Amino acid sequence: MRGLLGLGRQPPPLPLFPAGKRASPAATLLLRVRRLLPSSRLFRLLLLLAALSLVPPAFFHFRLRRFNRMRERSCGWIPSPPLVCAHGGDSTNAFPNSMDAFRMALDARVDCVEVDVSRSSDGTLLALHDS
Structure with missing residues (x-):
């Protein structure tokens, strides 16, 4: 170390910047996000609602695409x-x-479950198979 720094020179104290002057990565990210967001509460609410309205269509789009891929893989050799x-x-x-x-039918990956529903005299719906 003597040869690198020379005689009598001390290495700088660590850390180079005091902790109070350094901003954490989370704080800098928060500042950047706040700069991008508008100051009006109504406008922020509208942006949030617009973002939330895009989530369900995107979710179902990717879910349906996965379902179609799975169906093609399992029944791709049959035209219909x-x-x-x-x-x-x-x-x-x-x-x-x-x-x-x-539940067992759905676990077996059937396409649909046919339920026999009957209405009792008091109006309650029952899953019951009458002959």
Whole structure:
């Protein structure tokens, strides 16, 4: 160290800049964002609503694209793939028209679940298969 700094020279104290004069990266980012945002609260609210209105269409666009890719991969060799519908859910391991049967059918990746709905005399809807 003696040869690099010379005789009698001391290295500078660390840190080179005092902590009070340095801005943290989060603080500088916050300042930049505040400079970009308008000062009017109404305008900020409108910008927020506009940004939030773009989220659902973007989400469903990418979700649908993934679904179409998955469908092409599984049924791409068939020109018109059939629609697989579970009547009353998956009744192989659960009672028909029960929530467990509906969940099992959806876990088996069926395209739709057909539910038999009846209305009781007091107006309550029931999932019930009448013969």
